[in-house]
Amino acid sequence: xxxxxxxxxxxxxxxxxxxxxxxxxxxxxxxxxxxxxxxxxxxxxxxxxxxxxxxxxxxxxxxxxxxxxxxxxxxxxxxxxxxxxxxxxxxxxxxxxxxxxxxxxxxxxxxxxxxxxxxxxxxxxxxxxxxxxxxxxxxxxxxxxxxxxxxxxxxxxxxxxxxxxxxxxxxxxxxxxxxxxxxxxxxxxxxxxxxxxxxxxxxxxxxxxxxxxxxxxxxxxxxxxxxxxxxxxxxxxxxxxxxxxxxxxxxxxxxxxxxxxxxxxxxxxxxxxxxxxxxxxxxxxxxxxxxxxxxxxxxxxxxxxxxxxxxxxxxxxxxxxxxxxxxx
Amino acid sequence: xxxxxxxxxxxxxxxxxxxxxxxxxxxxxxxxxxxxxxxxxxxxxxxxxxxxxxxxxxxxxxxxxxxxxxxxxxxxxxxxxxxxxxxxxxxxxxxxxxxxxxxxxxxxxxxxxxxxxxxxxxxxxxxxxxxxxxxxxxxxxxxxxxxxxxxxxxxxxxxxxxxxxxxxxxxxxxxxxxxxxxxxxxxxxxxxxxxxxxxxxxxxxxxxxxxxxxxxxxxxxxxxxxxxxxxxxxxxxxxxxxxxxxxxxxxxxxxxxxxxxxxxxxxxxxxxxxxxxxxxxxxxxxxxxxxxxxxxxxxxxxxxxxxxxxxxxxxxxxxxxxxxx
Numbered sequence: 001x002x003x004x005x006x007x008x009x010x011x012x013x014x015x016x017x018x019x020x021x022x023x024x025x026x027x028x029x030x031x032x033x034x035x036x037x038x039x040x041x042x043x044x045x046x047x048x049x050x051x052x053x054x055x056x057x058x059x060x061x062x063x064x065x066x067x068x069x070x071x072x073x074x075x076x077x078x079x080x081x082x083x084x085x086x087x088x089x090x091x092x093x094x095x096x097x098x099x100x101x102x103x104x105x106x107x108x109x110x111x112x113x114x115x116x117x118x119x120x121x122x123x124x125x126x127x128x129x130x131x132x133x134x135x136x137x138x139x140x141x142x143x144x145x146x147x148x149x150x151x152x153x154x155x156x157x158x159x160x161x162x163x164x165x166x167x168x169x170x171x172x173x174x175x176x177x178x179x180x181x182x183x184x185x186x187x188x189x190x191x192x193x194x195x196x197x198x199x200x201x202x203x204x205x206x207x208x209x210x211x212x213x214x215x216x217x218x219x220x221x222x223x224x225x226x227x228x229x230x231x232x233x234x235x236x237x238x239x240x241x242x243x244x245x246x247x248x249x250x251x252x253x254x255x256x257x258x259x260x261x262x263x264x265x266x267x268x269x270x271x272x273x274x275x276x277x278x279x280x281x282x283x284x285x286x287x288x289x290x291x292x293x294x295x296x297x298x299x300x301x302x303x304x305x306x307x308x309x310x311x312x313x314x315x316x317x318x319x320x321x322x323x324x325x326x327x328x
Numbered sequence: 329x330x331x332x333x334x335x336x337x338x339x340x341x342x343x344x345x346x347x348x349x350x351x352x353x354x355x356x357x358x359x360x361x362x363x364x365x366x367x368x369x370x371x372x373x374x375x376x377x378x379x380x381x382x383x384x385x386x387x388x389x390x391x392x393x394x395x396x397x398x399x400x401x402x403x404x405x406x407x408x409x410x411x412x413x414x415x416x417x418x419x420x421x422x423x424x425x426x427x428x429x430x431x432x433x434x435x436x437x438x439x440x441x442x443x444x445x446x447x448x449x450x451x452x453x454x455x456x457x458x459x460x461x462x463x464x465x466x467x468x469x470x471x472x473x474x475x476x477x478x479x480x481x482x483x484x485x486x487x488x489x490x491x492x493x494x495x496x497x498x499x500x501x502x503x504x505x506x507x508x509x510x511x512x513x514x515x516x517x518x519x520x521x522x523x524x525x526x527x528x529x530x531x532x533x534x535x536x537x538x539x540x541x542x543x544x545x546x547x548x549x550x551x552x553x554x555x556x557x558x559x560x561x562x563x564x565x566x567x568x569x570x571x572x573x574x575x576x577x578x579x580x581x582x583x584x585x586x587x588x589x590x591x592x593x594x595x596x597x598x599x600x601x602x603x604x605x606x607x608x609x610x611x612x613x614x615x616x617x618x619x620x621x622x623x624x625x626x627x628x629x630x631x632x633x634x635x636x637x638x639x640x641x642x643x644x645x646x647x648x649x650x651x652x653x
Contacts, residue, residue: 137338138345140585141637145592146610146629147349150622153614154353230476234596237478238611252479256600261486269486273479281474 037289043282058090080267083258106228114174122182139172409624431605438528450540473534481600
């Protein structure tokens with residue numbers, strides 16, 4: 001009976017087979033159920049809302065000179081005033097725009113390059129693989145920030161060139177991981193079946209292999225986004241981006257270069273730094289959830305811990321084995 | 329031996345790649361260094377004046393791109409990067425040499441402290457897994473490490489340097505002192521080193537804690553650990569001679585991978601504390617549009633990283649005999 005159903009299912013053309021949302025996006029369900037990942041997603045969502053609705057939250061357009069520089073928090077300026085006389089709260093809210101834009105832009109662009117090159121290397125093998133692997137390793141061994149600083153010094157600074165330079169220095173790590181995953185997926189039976197069925201390389205790569213790597217790619221986008229936010233802030237802090245833009249990094253640049261610290265004006269650098277760390281932390285939490293998708297052993301370990309919590313056992317040294325605690 | 333030769337070949341290719349990038353990047357610049365240095369002032373200059381500046385900077389050349397490339401490479405191998413624009417009579421090589429000393433000092437001191445403490449914390453945390461120490465200390469370091477290097481630097485500078493006033497907040501030694509092998513000078517250097525080194529330790533320590541803790545956890549699950557316990561060996565001996573010794577390998581491999589990140593952190597920390605190492609010089613060179621110095625620094629830093637990576641590869645064959653085969 002069961003076989004019959006399978007056979008009729010198989011006979012249907014690929015497109016008309018029912019699209020099982022829950023099965024296709026199982027990773028999304030795991031992610032939402034993971035406690036830390038859920039908090040992380042909520043924080044990211046709120047930060048994006050703050051960036052999008054910046055004109056409503058902090059009205060009056062891009063922050064300009066409004067009051068005496070370095071005023072402490074209080075009164076009409078809840079987070080104080082920066083060394084250029086701009087309202088710190090408005091700066092932090094508006095700064096989220098460029099910081100997040102560059103972060104997510106870098107994440108997507110870096111993973112686009114990494115996925116294409118990684119899959120080509122892993123799928124075709126041979127000398128193509130050798131050349132591309134050499135390229136990945138070269139980009140990994142040449143120190144990132146000095147190269148970034150040099151590129152930033154030579155290029156005209158706009159949001160898109162910053163995204164480009166960050167993606168240029170940050171894609172190689174993920175390309176190597178995706179190559180390794182492609183190598184192992186390529187040996188699987190379903191790929192062999194498609195080859196026998198006479199599918200072309202393009203279909204095999206994008207319809208058979210790619211969907212099985214979605215979780216790694218999403219993990220990579222999140223990881224590269226963290227890198228993009230942190231590195232763009234570092235660049236701005238060094239004064240290497242367009243100083244007329246407002247981002248968390250330029251806020252910190254003015255905190256350092258406007259002598260706010262010498263005047264004890266901690267409110268100039270704490271809020272931007274706090275949001276920066278919050279964004280990085282939230283994305284890291286989401287990635288913890290992604291780790292559990294890629295590595296089911298972690299998931300089962302957590303379930304196990306929950307089950308045995310009320311019994312006086314303790315998972316000790318060996319991960320999968322339960323032992324009594326040392327009687328010493 | 330074959331392994332070492334292969335790695336050596338790779339680093340040669342990497343060096344060539346860095347050399348070539350260093351040659352290509354300046355040619356991406358819209359206009360040339362002369363127009364960039366003049367900036368808005370350039371509009372008020374006559375064509376002859378701009379031409380004179382280009383002559384003075386050695387930008388006028390009739391050689392083809394390929395010829396320029398080979399001249400550039402031969403100059404690099406003679407250690408000749410030309411003169412620094414910002415520190416005028418000084419050669420790029422001599423400026424890099426002074427920066428190198430400070431970077432090496434800050435890097436080696438902070439890395440030693442961070443590696444030693446980080447590994448000890450990792451070992452103890454894994455030994456009493458899910459115990460009080462394991463629940464509090466590694467996540468705490470992880471939290472601190474989540475902050476960007478320069479932000480931690482600003483925090484440390486603000487609290488320990490400005491509010492409490494315990495340590496000097498910038499430069500490698502007081503400007504009133506002359507470098508000499510006297511106790512006065514050396515103690516001054518040490519006092520100036522405290523804040524940058526502390527920041528660097530805070531930034532990097534979490535990596536060693538995580539790697540060591542995770543490897544220790546899986547090593548402790550091995551049969552030979554159970555065997556050692558069954559033999560009744562002392563806990564210290566199992567912890568250090570059996571478990572930690574076998575768990576140290578990924579840290580050595582990881583060192584090469586993290587080196588880039590450690591270096592990036594140090595560039596930022598040097599900038600926050602105006603510590604005159606290579607990173608600080610690089611950022612200042614960019615600000616001053618000192619193109620020859622930038623080129624020289626990038627190549628110098630990259631060569632240093634490649635050399636350290638190569639040394640780690642050699643070390644690796646010493647401690648892991650499987651690689652040698």
